[in-house]
Amino acid sequence: MKPAPFAYHVPNTIDEALAILGNDPDGSRLLAGGQSLVPMLNLRLANFDNLIDINHISGLDHIRIESDSLVIGALTRQYDVAHNDDVRNRLPVLSNALAHIAHTAISNRGTIVGSLCHADPAAELPAVLTAVGGELVVQSAAGTRTIRANDFFNSSFTTAINPNEVATEVRFDLAGGTSGWSFEEVARRHGDFALVGVVIQMTLEKNAISDVRIVVFGVAATPQRITDAEKRLIGQTLNDATLDQAVADVAAALSPPDDIHATAQYRRHVAGVLVRRGLLRALEDANSSA
Amino acid sequence: MDKVTSAVRLPKDRSIRKGKWIGARVQRVEDPRFLTGSAKYxxxxxxxxxxxxxxxxxxxxxxxxxxxxxxxxxxxxxxxxxxxxxxxxxxxxxxxxxxxxxxxxxxxxxxxxxxxxxxxxxxxxxxxxxxxxxxxxxxxxxxxxxxxxxDPVPDVAAASKTDAALLHPDIGTNEVYRETETHGDIDGAFKAADQSFSLRFHHNRYEAAPMExxxxxxxxxxxxxxxxxxxxxxxxxxxxxxxxxxxxxxxxxxxxxxxEVGGGFGQxxxxxxxxxxxxxxxxxxxxxxxxxxxxxxxxxxATHAKEQYVNLDVAVKNDGKILGIKGEFIGDGGGYSFNTESALIEPALAAKAFPGPYRLECYEETVAASLTNKSPAAAYRGVGWTASNAAREIVIDEIARGLDIDPADMRRMNMLDADELPYKSITGQIYDSGSYKESLDKALDAIDYPAFRAEQQRLRGEGRYTGVGISCYVEQTAWGSDSSAQAGTPLPSHDNSTVTMDPGGKVTIGTSVSGHGQGHETSLAQVAADGLGIDIADVRVLHGDTLTSPYGLGTYASRSAVIGGATVARAAADVREQVLRVAGKLFEASPEDLLIEDGIISVAGAPSLSKTMEEVAFAAYWDGGLRDEEPGENHQPLLSSTRFYDPPATYSNGCVVVLTEVDTDTGVVKLDRVVVVEDCGTVINPMIVDGQVHGAIMQGIGGALLEHLIYDADGQPLTTTYMDYLVPTAMGMPNMEVHHLETPSPFSIGGIKGMGEGGQVAAPAAVANAVADALAPFGARITHFPLSPDNVLRMIGKIA
CATH class of the missing domain: 3.90.1170.50 (Aldehyde oxidase/xanthine dehydrogenase, a/b hammerhead)
Structure with missing residues (x-):
């Protein structure tokens, strides 16, 4: 299980990396944690002429709170984020999601930004970013731009980043007010990709839902927001009728795939189960934060 | 079927010298090199x-x-x-x-x-x-x-279609074997029955997945x-x-x-x-x-294992007494009837071992195997017996539910008593000894079975579904000529160990059983240390090299404790005799009057007359005056012996009980507790026995819940990475406790029985029965493994 030949580049600055990338954007790939890329290379499921290892570039490993954002650098490891107190206090849904991702040996190397850019449809982090909102900061020789979460995930393993761009950090929005969250998933084993998962962020005003984002993952090419349910829940409280309606909206919105781990029927059914549970937990969390 | 009195050929001296080492929780001497990563593969x-x-x-x-x-x-x-x-x-x-x-x-x-x-x-x-x-x-x-x-032949059903492509056109069929054998009046049993129950069960295909x-x-x-x-x-x-x-x-x-071999498990x-x-x-x-x-x-x-279609029809009285069983065992051999033991490796062994710890008097066994376009089926821990035990224990629970009898009582009613042993089963397996009911009772005591049932009722009122699963097993061990014949696939056997004491009084053992993680270097050293009265630090065990080990068949089928233990014990006994002969001459005393303790040889009653093992060994090699004038066969100046052993079959037994809670909305099965009672006769090292149980149980849990080698309709394998072929990890290890009973075998040397496989034989049914028990209010039935969340929701009709 050895990869096909490739050229290995180890730039020390982002400009060097961008220069190498600019020479052959389509035939190059960036290596950060390598926890998905390296197995794909070794299985020869992916072949690139140039592998650009960005691990020696300084200034990409940070966790910062900036006004209404949690900012995480492109080389910050998942383990460090999972065990960071600022993250735990200000964006607990992220800490919680990370507890479901892989095992320590993997999270010691794997990065948050790398997972977002890999855009596996069954991965947790793209769903968290979609639910809480935020943006990716990407850089190319032409300059820096940001891509909002809702515009970032195009399809399975495909994002809005151009081949000549490097993602340098992710900025998660930090919710204010009376807000709560929940994270639910079913996986075959601890640490596996989800068969189906749900991330919910909810804000309350005067005991009614003023804002809610319901994201289901593992059911489509990208994390799915259930916008019908979100709209209908605004101004509502949770009761049997509103929960049943939300579950019906979930079922109507999804046409999940079959695979060897679960059927489409399973995913659709359990997405509804998890949305019901997740809404109640997010409400409980919001109430306890009030 | 019968109480056995004299069917087994026994060696003259079955005793083993047991001192401070056999039975002790001795730390494994091989572990430092494994734990420091210095072992060489x-x-x-x-x-x-x-x-x-x-x-x-x-x-x-x-x-x-x-x-x-x-x-x-x-x-x-x-x-x-x-x-x-x-x-x-x-x-x-x-x-x-x-x-x-x-x-x-x-x-x-x-x-x-x-x-x-x-x-x-x-x-x-x-x-x-x-x-x-x-x-x-x-x-x-x-x-x-x-x-x-x-055209592909993706499974057994496709293999037997009349227009199926033939894997091996020269034999004219994809089905390489089908035979039915009847024991007792099976038709009479079904006529006399109050009811009959059926199970159609597909046991999944999974594999050893050794770390190396x-x-x-x-x-x-x-x-x-x-x-x-x-x-x-x-x-x-x-x-x-x-x-x-x-x-x-x-x-x-x-x-x-x-x-070093990083796991083999039969593969x-x-x-x-x-x-x-x-x-x-x-x-x-x-x-x-x-x-x-x-x-x-x-x-x-690499070879696959365990896939079988098991079809059972059981004739019972309304009180739960089993009168007779018809069993059909169909193996999926893959592309070739593999050299290990042909495509029958699964179904033939399953059929013969099927009676387990129960009194079965009428039995019809049909054994068949077909070839399909899959990697071939071969040995994996609990060969044939995993599927057999799973099907039997699952159907017993189904009958108990159908007759409204407690599943433990149903088992007790049909189970052999300890005093019925030795016992020849209806398939000709001679159970030497055991503790079938005792192990069941001990496992149920450990979980406080009545209290669990009461709590289960209470939780159902809250919409929570817990279950208890019982799986009893008999495990054939000591694979030699006798065991293999009783298993249904007769093969001759030959094994030896050499024990040699050097002039420094230290011991080197060469043995034909070949360790690959089991701890032979510790357990066989324990046997030799007790045999010679020395410390295990003074014993080195060599194995796995045809140049340094005497001829033999290696390690598989829970044979090495029995065979390795016996060959080492007998060779060590010879060397002890040689040592005492020399020491007797040194002391001018009769060898019968000498003691060896902690490497010191002394004259009984005169402790001041003593020499170290090193002194005696040195004298044996270098003091020509001590040599016998007319050396006979066992009177060589050499301190060395090679001994052979081909053991009678021995049968371990035990009971696995699993407690579970099933999420009936997501189908997720959570294992709350696993209780194992095992009885392998004389225990050489309880820590090693525990380790065997832990590993085997986890492999059984993997089979019941996770592992499945999946092929699509074109015969393309879909489980080609560890992302898709799911083995249990340390993170998924439930609370597990191991209890021991010790019923020494009356047949084998030292009363030792093997025990490597019982956990994997019994665990899948324990998990399955726990899940079926939890889901009994939904009328759930187990039809195939693994019990994935999707499978569970289908069992209870939440998805169709």
């Missing part, structure tokens, strides 16, 4: 001028090989080397040695010749000094092979005509014999070494085709050749 071995071999494997399930164009390889014959099935045409094919008249044979060429029969079958081998380049070459050669694709994949390094030294093969094998001597036969080399010129028994190809290439090149299997390759092409 095949992949750690390199030789000068070595080339790396990579197999080119078929991407198709079923196809003719039209052509292979080696000329595409740059440097062919200079830096790049490639060989095909045509090149190896003269090497005899691998074939099983099971002697059943109606069993059809399907010889397997080590590299496919003319035809491929499963995706992943080795078609060619390439070699290069650089492993990376070797893989590039393999990819290149793979693209230069032309196939003529045939397969690997072979071969070196042929032309000046000496000497072939040395390092292989991750459980049977070095046997592999040496096979290689010698297939490659036409004199046996004394073939040395096989099993260095590394007998002969992988790759274990013939790699030495053959070494012979052609005159250079060392190493092949290390990668994980994807392993999941594609």
């Amino acid at each position: 095949v992949a750690d071995l390199t030789l000068p001028r070595m080339v790396h071999a990579v197999f080119v494997r078929s991407p198709h399930a079923h196809a003719y090989i039209v052509s292979i164009d080696k000329s595409v390889l740059p440097g062919l014959g200079k830096t790049a080397f490639a060989f095909t099935g045509e090149d190896m045409r003269e090497v005899p094919a691998l074939i099983d040695v099971v002697t059943l008249e109606t069993l059809l044979k399907t010889p397997q060429h080590s590299l496919a010749l003319g035809k491929v029969r499963f995706a992943g079958e080795a078609v060619a081998i390439v070699a290069h000094a650089d492993r990376y380049i070797a893989e590039d070459l393999a990819e290149l050669l793979g693209q230069a092979i032309e196939y003529d694709i045939l 994949t397969r690997g072979v390094l071969a070196n042929y030294e032309r000046p000496d005509s000497q072939l040395t093969v390092w292989s991750s094998t459980q049977m070095p001597h046997f592999l040496g014999s096979i290689i010698s036969g297939k490659l036409g080399l004199p046996a004394q010129r073939v040395r096989v070494i099993a260095p 590394k028994m007998c002969t992988s085709p790759e274990e013939i190809v790699v030495p053959w290439v070494a012979l052609q090149l005159g250079r060392p050749v190493r092949w290390i299997e990668d994980r994807r390759e392993h999941l594609l092409s």
Whole structure:
């Protein structure tokens, strides 16, 4: 299980990396944690002429709170984020999601930004970013731009980043007010990709839902927001009728795939189960934060 | 069927000297090198001028090989080397040695010749000094092979269709065996029954998944005509014999070494085709050749196990008494009836072991096997018995539910009492001794069964579904001539150990049982230490090298404690006698009056007269005056003995109880507690026994909940990485407790029984029964493994 030949580049600055990338954007790939890329290379499921290892570039490993954002650098490891107190206090849904991702040996190397850019449809982090909102900061020789979460995930393993761009950090929005969250998933084993998962962020005003984002993952090419349910829940409280309606909206919105781990029927059914549970937990969390 | 009194041929002296070591929780002496990462496996071995071999494997399930164009390889014959099935045409094919008249044979060429029969079958081998380049070459050669694709035969049902493609057209069928054998008045049993119950059960296909994949390094030294093969094998001597036969080399010129072996579990028994190809290439090149299997390759092409269709019909009285059972056991042999024990390895062993700890007086067993386009089925811990035990224990629970009898009471009613043993089962298995009811009771006591039932009722009121699953087992062990005959696949057996004390009074053991993680270097040292009255630190155990170990069959089928223990005990007893003879002369005392304790030999009643083992051994070697004037057979000045043992079958037993809670909205099964009661007779090292239980139970849980080798309708394997083939991890280990009962075997030396497999035999049914019990309010029935969340929601009708 050895990869096909490739050229290995180890730039020390982002400009060097961008220069190498600019020479052959389509035939190059960036290596950060390598926890998905390296197995794909070794299985020869992916072949690139140039592998650009960005691990020696300084200034990409940070966790910062900036006004209404949690900012995480492109080389910050998942383990460090999972065990960071600022993250735990200000964006607990992220800490919680990370507890479901892989095992320590993997999270010691794997990065948050790398997972977002890999855009596996069954991965947790793209769903968290979609639910809480935020943006990716990407850089190319032409300059820096940001891509909002809702515009970032195009399809399975495909994002809005151009081949000549490097993602340098992710900025998660930090919710204010009376807000709560929940994270639910079913996986075959601890640490596996989800068969189906749900991330919910909810804000309350005067005991009614003023804002809610319901994201289901593992059911489509990208994390799915259930916008019908979100709209209908605004101004509502949770009761049997509103929960049943939300579950019906979930079922109507999804046409999940079959695979060897679960059927489409399973995913659709359990997405509804998890949305019901997740809404109640997010409400409980919001109430306890009030 | 019968109480047995004199059916077993017993050795004259079955005693074993038991002192401070046997039965003690001795730390394993081999662990420092495992835990520090300094143990050396095949992949750690390199030789000068070595080339790396990579197999080119078929991407198709079923196809003719039209052509292979080696000329595409740059440097062919200079830096790049490639060989095909045509090149190896003269090497005899691998074939099983099971002697059943109606069993059809399907010889397997080590590299496919003319035809491929499963995706992943080795078609060619390439070699290069650089492993990376070797893989590039393999990819290149793979693209230069032309196939003529045939219709696939993806499963047993497809295999038996009248228009099915034939894997082996020369035998005219895909079904290599089907026979029915009847014991007792089975029709009468069904006539006399109040009711009958049926189970149609598909046991999943899964595999050993050892942490170390397969690997072979071969070196042929032309000046000496000497072939040395390092292989991750459980049977070095046997592999040496096979290689010698297939490659036409004199046996004394073939040395096989099993260095550290990172798990075998039966998969590394007998002969992988790759274990013939790699030495053959070494012979052609005159250079060392190493092949290390990668994980994807392993999941594609290492042998599979456990898949069976088990169909049961059970005649019962309304009080739960079982009158008779008809069982049909159908194996899916994969592409070849493999050399380990043919495609019958699963169904034949399943049928014979099926009665388990129960009194079964009428039994009809049908055994069948078909070939399909999958990697072949071979041995894996609990061969045949896992599916058999699962089906039996599941149907017992179904009958209990149907008759409204407690599942524990249902078992007790049909279970053999300890005083009925020895007992010859209706299939001819002679259960030497056991504690069937005692182990069931002990397991249920451990969980406070009545309290669990009360709590279960209370939780159901809250919409929570907990369950208890019971699985009782009898485990055939001590695989020698006797065990293999009773298992239904007779094979001769031969094993030995040599115990030698050197002039320094220290002991080296060479043994034919070959450890691969079991802790033989500790447990056999314990036996020798007690036999000789010395410390285990003064004993070294050598195994796994045909040059340093006497001939024998290695380690599989829970044989090594019984056989290794007995051969070491008997050889150590000889050496003790030799030591005491010399010491007697030194002390001018009768050897019968001497004691050995902690390495000190003294005269009974006169403790001041003593010598160390070192002093006595030194004298034995160097003091010519002590030698017997007329040396007889056992009167050599040498302190050494080699002893043979071919044991009678012994049968361990036990009970596994699992407590679960099932989320009926998501189908997720949570294991709250696993209680294991095991009885393997005399225990040499309880810590090693616990470790065997832990590992076997986890493999059984993996089979029940996670592991499944899936092929699509075209015969393409879909589980080719550990993302898709799900093995249980340490994170998924439930609370597990192991309790011991100790009923020594009246047949074996020292009363030792084997015990490596019971956990995997019994755990799947315990999990399944716990899930079915939790879901009883929904009328759920277990029809197939694994019990994935999807499967569970289907069982209770939440999804259709």
